[in-house]
Amino acid sequence: MRIVRFSPNSSAGLGTDPLFGVLNDQDQILVLRGDPLFGGIVPTESKVALADVRLLAPVIPRSKVVCVGKNYADHAAEMGSDVPKEPVIFLKPNTSVIGPNDTIQWPRMSERVDFEGELAVVISRICKDVPAEKVDDVIFGYTVANDVTARDLQKVDGQWTRAKGFDTFCPIGPWIETEFIPGSQKIITTLNGEVKQSEPLSSMNFKIPQIIEFISSVMTLLPGDVILTGTPAGIGPMPAGAEVTVLIEGIGSLSNKVSPRAI
Ligand code: MG
Numbered sequence: 001m002r003i004v005r006f007s008p009n010s011s012a013g014l015g016t017d018p019l020f021g022v023l024n025d026q027d028q029i030l031v032l033r034g035d036p037l038f039g040g041i042v043p044t045e046s047k048v049a050l051a052d053v054r055l056l057a058p059v060i061p062r063s064k065v066v067c068v069g070k071n072y073a074d075h076a077a078e079m080g081s082d083v084p085k086e087p088v089i090f091l092k093p094n095t096s097v098i099g100p101n102d103t104i105q106w107p108r109m110s111e112r113v114d115f116e117g118e119l120a121v122v123i124s125r126i127c128k129d130v131p132a133e134k135v136d137d138v139i140f141g142y143t144v145a146n147d148v149t150a151r152d153l154q155k156v157d158g159q160w161t162r163a164k165g166f167d168t169f170c171p172i173g174p175w176i177e178t179e180f181i182p183g184s185q186k187i188i189t190t191l192n193g194e195v196k197q198s199e200p201l202s203s204m205n206f207k208i209p210q211i212i213e214f215i216s217s218v219m220t221l222l223p224g225d226v227i228l229t230g231t232p233a234g235i236g237p238m239p240a241g242a243e244v245t246v247l248i249e250g251i252g253s254l255s256n257k258v259s260p261r262a263i
Pocket of ligand 1: 069118230
């Protein structure tokens with residue numbers, strides 16, 4: 001099932017507040033009552049065409065976006081290091097989240113803003129110390145993310161909060177696929193149509209069960225928390241005005257443009 005969050009067109013008679021829905025194979029959205037993360041899938045009588053709405057980030061993390069660094073060996077190598085023995089984790093603020101087709105704002109402080117295409121997990125319920133064999137109990141679904149990074153500031157700071165924490169630096173979407181099972185599906189990132197990253201998800205070093213077991217042994221996870229699972233090799237800068245698209249087979253594709261650098 002594809003769960004979308006959207007702004008209805010004013011002519012649709014659905015009001016102007018963001019709504020959740022289920023996207024079907026005919027590109028129609030069956031409108032839901034409330035947020036499916038808090039109260040389940042409750043259909044209404046309303047339907048709207050995908051073409052008549054603006055898709056939003058399919059989840060607004062109430063508390064946090066947790067990210068895994070250096071989780072593909074070839075990306076760790078291009079960053080000059082080995083794959084770590086334990087997952088390396090960091091946070092992006094929930095205020096960095098934007099949706100499909102929203103603009104990534106290039107901050108004045110940075111001269112180099114990079115894309116990192118990543119698989120994202122959406123957590124369904126409050127949980128702590130989740131054993132690897134039970135992680136399916138706490139996963140709501142999967143979506144696509146771009147762990148946008150001010151690469152120059154990452155190097156200068158020695159830790160990543162500023163470099164990865166700017167507003168707009170966490171595009172996610174276009175929807176949450178609740179039936180996705182990560183395997184050999186490819187993650188493909190294109191910049192202005194040119195392929196920059198292309199690798200099967202099976203190349204991840206730490207897989208989803210290990211990642212959730214590890215993170216939940218550190219911190220309590222809440223419904224709507226999002227976990228970014230690392231990027232493959234091929235990261236690089238996004239020039240002003242560029243369009244970056246991250247596609248994951250079996251989920252969908254997420255496109256965003258980059259603004260000119262702020263002055
Ligand atoms: Mg990353």
